[in-house]
Structure formats: structure tokens, C-alpha cells
Amino acid sequence: MSEWPAAAVDYVQAITDTKLVLGHRYAQWSLAGPSLEDDIGGSSAAQEEVGHVRQLFRKLESQGRDGDWLRGDRDPEEFANASCLDAIDGDWTEYMATIAPVDRAAWYMLDAVDRDDMDGMITKMGEDEYFHLEYHDARLETLADESPEKLRSTLAETLPSALALIGPENLDDDADPLVDAGFTSQSVEGIRERFVDHYRDLFADTDVSLEDVDWDAPDADAWDETRRRVGGGGIRKEDLVQIRGERNAEFAIE
Amino acid sequence: MPTEKQLKKQLQNGKMIESEAEMTEGYKKALKRILLVSGDTELMSAPAYYDQSLNAPSIDARASCISVVQDELGHGHIAYRLLEDLGEDRQELIYEREPHEFRNTYGFDQHLENFAELVTAHGIFDRAGMVLLGDIYENTSYAPWKRALTKVEKEEQFHLRHGETWMRRLANKSDKTHGRLQDAVDWMFPMGVEWFGMSDEQKRNTEQLDYRIKGKSNDELRQDWLSRTLPLMEELELDVPAHYDEEADEYVLEYDMPVAFDQENKEWRFDEPISWDDVIDRWRNRGPANEKYVNMIQSGEVSVQV
Amino acid sequence: MTGTTKYAVFGRRNEGDDTLHLGTVSAHSDRLAKTYAYNTYDEEDWNYLAVVREEDLLEVEGGNVRREVPQ
Amino acid sequence: MSAKQRTGGASGPSHESEFVQRRRAGASTFEEQLWTELDGIPDPHIPVSLVEMAMVYDVTADDGHVDVEMSFPCMGCPAYDMIKNDVRSCLRVVDGVDSVDVDVVWDPVWSKDMLTEPVREKMRNSGISL
Numbered sequence: 001m002s003e004w005p006a007a008a009v010d011y012v013q014a015i016t017d018t019k020l021v022l023g024h025r026y027a028q029w030s031l032a033g034p035s036l037e038d039d040i041g042g043s044s045a046a047q048e049e050v051g052h053v054r055q056l057f058r059k060l061e062s063q064g065r066d067g068d069w070l071r072g073d074r075d076p077e078e079f080a081n082a083s084c085l086d087a088i089d090g091d092w093t094e095y096m097a098t099i100a101p102v103d104r105a106a107w108y109m110l111d112a113v114d115r116d117d118m119d120g121m122i123t124k125m126g127e128d129e130y131f132h133l134e135y136h137d138a139r140l141e142t143l144a145d146e147s148p149e150k151l152r153s154t155l156a157e158t159l160p161s162a163l164a165l166i167g168p169e170n171l172d173d174d175a176d177p178l179v180d181a182g183f184t185s186q187s188v189e190g191i192r193e194r195f196v197d198h199y200r201d202l203f204a205d206t207d208v209s210l211e212d213v214d215w216d217a218p219d220a221d222a223w224d225e226t227r228r229r230v231g232g233g234g235i236r237k238e239d240l241v242q243i244r245g246e247r248n249a250e251f252a253i254e
Numbered sequence: 255m256p257t258e259k260q261l262k263k264q265l266q267n268g269k270m271i272e273s274e275a276e277m278t279e280g281y282k283k284a285l286k287r288i289l290l291v292s293g294d295t296e297l298m299s300a301p302a303y304y305d306q307s308l309n310a311p312s313i314d315a316r317a318s319c320i321s322v323v324q325d326e327l328g329h330g331h332i333a334y335r336l337l338e339d340l341g342e343d344r345q346e347l348i349y350e351r352e353p354h355e356f357r358n359t360y361g362f363d364q365h366l367e368n369f370a371e372l373v374t375a376h377g378i379f380d381r382a383g384m385v386l387l388g389d390i391y392e393n394t395s396y397a398p399w400k401r402a403l404t405k406v407e408k409e410e411q412f413h414l415r416h417g418e419t420w421m422r423r424l425a426n427k428s429d430k431t432h433g434r435l436q437d438a439v440d441w442m443f444p445m446g447v448e449w450f451g452m453s454d455e456q457k458r459n460t461e462q463l464d465y466r467i468k469g470k471s472n473d474e475l476r477q478d479w480l481s482r483t484l485p486l487m488e489e490l491e492l493d494v495p496a497h498y499d500e501e502a503d504e505y506v507l508e509y510d511m512p513v514a515f516d517q518e519n520k521e522w523r524f525d526e527p528i529s530w531d532d533v534i535d536r537w538r539n540r541g542p543a544n545e546k547y548v549n550m551i552q553s554g555e556v557s558v559q560v
Numbered sequence: 561m562t563g564t565t566k567y568a569v570f571g572r573r574n575e576g577d578d579t580l581h582l583g584t585v586s587a588h589s590d591r592l593a594k595t596y597a598y599n600t601y602d603e604e605d606w607n608y609l610a611v612v613r614e615e616d617l618l619e620v621e622g623g624n625v626r627r628e629v630p631q
Numbered sequence: 632m633s634a635k636q637r638t639g640g641a642s643g644p645s646h647e648s649e650f651v652q653r654r655r656a657g658a659s660t661f662e663e664q665l666w667t668e669l670d671g672i673p674d675p676h677i678p679v680s681l682v683e684m685a686m687v688y689d690v691t692a693d694d695g696h697v698d699v700e701m702s703f704p705c706m707g708c709p710a711y712d713m714i715k716n717d718v719r720s721c722l723r724v725v726d727g728v729d730s731v732d733v734d735v736v737w738d739p740v741w742s743k744d745m746l747t748e749p750v751r752e753k754m755r756n757s758g759i760s761l
Contacts, residue, residue: 043324273622273624412676
């Protein structure tokens with residue numbers, strides 16, 4: 001496989017880490033839904049994210065990233081996951097309002113990748129993502145009726161975090177190095193627009209106000225281009241223990 | 255509407271039931287009872303498998319284990335939706351009962367404390383579930399359940415395969431991991447034996463058999479399970495208190511079932527026989543993880559250990 | 561779930577096969593019911609999968625229909 | 632040696648889809664033997680082989696080293712590592728094979744259209760299909 005520009009490796013790493021942590025959140029919340037159907041959907045999505053992650057790991061390994069490091073042999077500060085996934089403290093509504101924008105943002109970023117050698121893989125991922133995103137929107141619509149205030153306050157945090165994952169708006173067609181390198185066919189600015197339009201439309205006729213959302217986030221100067229977020233932080237120790245499989249290390253098979 | 259006696263006769267001759275309108279009160283009651291046990295058992299296996307699945311030793315193992323959790327939730331869904339079709343409130347059954355009101359098998363009231371216990375549960379508990387449901391799939395007179403079980407058969411095949419593969423891996427990895435498997439089998443095997451209920455000579459659950467809701471008796475099912483479990487134990491050199499008796503042409507236990515169980519230490523006291531009433535009492539009082547597991551399903555939250 | 565609607569789920573494995581009544585899901589909206597059906601009945605890669613609000617399903621024979629002329 | 636192997640696999644067994652036949656067409660006699668071995672591995676969920684499922688895309692042997700290209704019907708397949716292990720351990724014991732690499736590919740994306748009618752019939756008869 002040909003070598004990618006360094007910025008492309010970071011870009012795919014951020015998508016991958018986001019999916020890694022996202023898959024873990026799906027699994028952690030897979031018994032906490034308001035109906036059995038929600039739990040079944042969550043545990044299904046958890047497996048699909050793992051499926052995506054292990055293929056993305058292979059791509060990143062081909063670009064020189066170490067396999068053990070990828071699978072969790074690193075500090076929380078070395079994960080480039082969307083910041084709002086660092087911890088979800090709340091109930092199932094807050095969980096849904098956290099994972100939905102992140103899953104969508106990560107998919108738009110993947111969908112923008114324009115490489116023949118990743119085309120089939122991304123098409124296959126899209127088949128899974130179609131139902132993830134349909135489900136999230138269907139759920140957000142019902143939650144908009146049931147608890148608009150909780151949705152509003154959670155989305156005010158999570159939408160800017162998802163936007164930070166996508167990137168700052170100054171990365172337009174002329175300035176986005178990945179577009180310039182031919183790695184993506186849509187600039188960060190274009191992805192942002194697609195993302196923002198989607199959520200404005202989804203909540204347009206509901207009681208959920210998006211007025212407080214900072215749609216301009218992230219501030220380009222404060223943005224960490226490797227971790228694709230603003231500010232520090234990272235997943236908790238307990239998450240890392242689980243992702244690494246530390247408690248059952250003695251049963252690992254090489 | 256036929257009398258109970260007429261219906262039983264028709265069912266023994268192969269009649270299938272499609273809807274509530276064709277059921278006698280007796281049939282409906284017996285069917286609901288076994289559906290509730292089945293639904294609760296499938297549902298509670300999910301939280302029982304949850305912790306070790308999240309802590310699985312690799313990302314691939316984690317995906318497989320979560321897939322088992324998903325399947326179990328799906329199998330629970332089948333039983334509860336069939337109960338819903340018979341007039342029960344599904345939401346109430348799952349989310350509004352008290353922990354002690356659940357009727358799942360005692361095995362899923364236990365904490366699974368490491369990955370060896372999880373894969374042993376896939377390998378031997380799921381096999382018990384499969385033997386029970388396989389009988390219903392083949393023999394039941396309730397057509398909607400039979401149709402739904404096609405999915406279950408297919409998925410449980412995978413659970414077994416997953417459990418066996420991992421048990422084989424751990425048995426061959428090192429003496430230490432083999433020992434962990436043996437520890438798991440020591441308490442789980444007798445629990446699997448007990449799963450099928452009291453022996454036929456003491457009581458036959460005749461209602462369920464007379465209505466052909468299921469086809470095989472407790473002892474027949476237990477033999478089925480033993481005949482599939484023991485060869486695996488032998489292959490993996492895991493000791494269990496049972497063997498095949500050539501003369502009797504059946505699998506025999508090397509202790510007098512039922513025996514006392516020390517819940518705290520997960521140890522069977524094989525030299526302390528008890529009555530089936532004692533066993534039923536132990537089941538009704540529920541096991542150590544019952545409340546935790548029901549809360550996990552009902553809470554709508556995830557408790558983060560910090 | 562309060563305010564949920566029960567949906568019947570129908571599926572066909574391959575083109576040319578019979579359409580089967582697979583079971584039910586309960587959901588707050590049509591859109592949600594579709595995604596529930598997709599995940600809950602995932603044992604097959606269906607060639608056709610559909611949900612119908614149970615209240616819209618009118619039984620003609622079988623089921624709970626009795627063919628008796630009222631007195 | 633079977634007639635099929637003598638002809639260098641130009642015509643595979645009838646349960647193979649056009650897709651598999653095309654992939655198998657250029658196989659050497661030895662590679663044909665490896666295809667036949669792989670045809671013995673059942674899918675863990677259903678009673679057909681990985682070859683019948685059209686999950687094996689290509690088999691190439693070079694001086695004792697075998698490369699297998701395969702794909703999966705779903706990316707999150709719970710049996711992902713098990714199936715890859717099956718493929719490796721199935722081929723590793725074949726005379727003349729020293730090492731096996733399994734490469735998972737997504738081009739072309741697997742689809743049900745790759746299955747033949749006899750294979751679908753087999754799945755239908757067992758009450759299940761994909």
C-alpha cells in the first residue's frame with residue numbers, strides 16, 4: 001500500500017479511535033436501554049464498530065502504526081477519540097445524545113475518503129452506518145418529544161465536540177491539506193456543513209432548541225490537530241482496563 | 255372449544271396451535287409459565303455475560319462475546335413478545351417486576367468472575383438452554399414458538415462453537431488456564447445437571463408434556479445434555495462427577511442429586527444430599543447476583559467504576 | 561414503554577421465497593419500528609423486510625376470527 | 632487425482648458460483664487442492680462451506696507459502712478470528728504448505744448474488760439462509 005501523507009494517518013487514526021471508544025460505549029450501554037429492542041440495537045452496533053475498527057487498524061498498521069499500541073497499549077492522552085466520548089455520566093437520553101452526533105461525524109469523515117484501495121471497505125461500513133444513523137435519528141425524534149430539555153443541554157456539549165472531531169471551518173477546499181493531497185474528496189468545511197444542516201433539519205420542528213450550540217467550534221488556534229479536539233482529557237482508567245482486556249490478560253491467545 | 259382432555263388428545267395426535275382463540279385455559283396457563291421461564295433465563299444471561307464480555311482479553315473476543323449478549327437479548331425478546339401476544343404486558347414483565355419475581359434458571363443468578371467462567375458458561379450453560387429449546391423446536395404444539403426458534407437454534411450453535419473453541423484454547427494454553435477451566439467446571443457442571451429439574455420418578459411435569467408444549471421429560475433432557483457435554487469434558491481432560499455406564503447404556507452421576515450448594519464459595523457439598531423442595535427454595539430465594547442483574551436491565555444507566 | 565405501537569414484522573429470505581410473518585416489535589414511531597425490525601430479526605440477510613402497524617392488520621380467516629353467524 | 636484437478640480447475644464443482652469459478656480459474660493443480668481443502672470448512676452459522684459461501688476470493692501458492700484472500704458477509708462477524716484460524720489450520724497441515732497468510736479484502740464487496748441456486752437450496756432445506 002502506498003504511503004499516506006502524515007495528516008491522513010492522523011485523520012484515519014482519529015476516526016478509528018472514535019470508533020473504538022464508541023464501540024465500547026455501545027457495549028457498556030447495551031443493557032441500559034428503555035426497551036429490549038434498544039438493547040439489541042446497541043449490542044449489534046457495538047460489534048459492527050469493532051468490525052470497522054479491526055479493518056481500520058490494518059490500514060493504520062500498513063502505514064507504520066504499531067499493532068499493540070493501536071489495540072490499547074497507550075495512555076488515554078494518546079487516543080484521538082471525540083472528546084465527548086471520554087465519559088458519559090448520565091442516563092440513557094444523555095448517552096443517545098452523545099453517541100449519535102459522534103457516529104455521524106465519524107461516518108461523514110470516512111465517506112469523504114477518496115482512495116481506490118479503501119473503496120470497498122468504506123462501502124461495506126456504510127451499509128452498517130445507514131442503520132446506525134437511521135436508528136439514532138428515529139430515537140432522537142422520540143426523545144425530542146419526551147425530554148427536550150435534556151437533549152438540548154447534552155447536544156450543546158456534544159455537537160461542538162463532534163465538530164471538533166471533523167475539524168475547524170478554516171479547512172475549506174483551498175486550505176484542507178487532505179483535499180490537496182487527494183486523500184479526501186470533501187473538505188472539512190464541506191463535511192461540517194453536511195453535519196450542521198442535518199441536525200438543524202432534524203430538530204427544526206421539535207421543542208429542542210439548538211440556539212446555545214456553538215456551531216463555529218472548534219477555534220482553529222486552540223484545536224489539537226492530532227487528537228482533533230480542544231483541550232486535554234481522555235478516557236478513564238477503567239475504560240482503558242476494559243479496552244486492553246487487562247483483567248483477563250492471562251487468557252489472551254497470541 | 256374442546257375440553258382440556260379432548261385438546262390434550264388432539265395435541266398428542268399432532269395438532270398445532272396457532273392462536274389464543276384455539277387454547278383452553280389450561281393450555282394457556284402451562285404455555286405462559288414455560289415462556290416466562292424461558293424469557294427470564296435468556297434475558298438474565300445477558301447481564302450475567304456482560305462484565306466479562308466487556309473485559310474480554312482481545313478485541314475479537316470482545317466482539318464475539320457481545321454478539322452472544324445480543325443473541326440472548328433477542329431470544330428473550332421472542333419469549334416476551336409471545337407472552338405479549340397472549341395478553342401480558344411486555345414492558346411490565348421486563349421493567350417493572352421485582353428481582354425476586356424473575357423465574358430464570360439459578361445459573362444466571364451467579365457472578366461470572368473471569369473469562370474462563372464466561373466461556374465455560376457459553377460451552378455448558380448455553381448447551382443446556384439449547385437442549386431445552388431444541389426439544390421445544392422439534393416437538394412443541396405451539397406453532398408461533400416453533401417458527402421463532404429457527405433463529406435461536408442457529409445462534410445457539412454459534413455460542414456453543416464459541417464456548418468450545420475458547421475452552422479448547424484455554425485447556426491447551428497452560429496448566430494455569432486449564433486449572434481455571436477446571437475451577438469453572440467444578441461449580442457449573444452440577445448446576446447444569448440441576449437445571450433440568452427434579453427426576454422423573456419424583457415428578458413429571460405432565461402438563462407441559464400432556465399439552466405437548468415440550469416433548470421430552472426432565473431426565474431425557476438431562477441425558478441429552480450429559481451426552482453432549484461429557485465428550486467435551488473428556489477431550490479437554492476436565493474432571494466431572496459423571497460418566498457413561500455401558501451396562502445401563504446411560505450417563506450416570508457420581509453423586510446423589512440433588513446436593514447442597516455453598517453459594518458464597520460456589521462449592522457443591524456432594525456428601526450432603528438435600529430434597530428437591532430445598533432446591534426449589536434455593537431457586538425461589540434467588541442467587542447472589544439476582545438483584546444486580548435485574549437492576550442492570552432496568553436502570554437506564556451505566557454505573558462507572560472509578 | 562407507554563405510547564408504543566405494536567408492529568407485525570414480515571420478511572422474505574430470497575427472491576421467489578414465501579413472505580413470512582416473523583414476529584412483532586413495539587415502537588414509538590414508524591421510523592423506529594423499521595430500525596428495530598432490522599436489528600431484532602437479524603438472523604437473515606433479508607431480501608425483503610417490512611413492518612405493519614398491528615391495528616392496520618385486518619384478519620379475515622384464522623387468527624382470532626370466528627366464522628359464526630351472530631344470533 | 633480427480634478429473635477436476637487434471638484440468639487445472641477450469642470447471643469447479645457445480646455448487647460454485649460464477650464468481651468463485653472465475654477466481655478459481657487460473658489455479659494450479661496444487662492451488663486446486665488447497666481450494667478443495669477449504670471447501671471442507673463449514674461456516675460456523677450455517678451448513679455450507681466457506682467456498683460455497685463465496686467468502687474465499689483467491690488462493691495462491693508460492694514455494695510453500697500460501698496467500699488466501701477472503702471476505703466476510705458482515706464486517707462485525709462474531710466468528711471473524713475463528714474463521715481465519717480455521718483457514719490457517721486447515722491449510723497448514725497440507726503437504727507442501729509451510730506458511731499461510733490470510734488477507735481480508737472488501738473488493739468486491741461480498742453479496743448474496745455470489746451464491747448459486749443449489750447453495751441457496753441447501754440453506755433453504757436446513758431452514759436457514761443468510
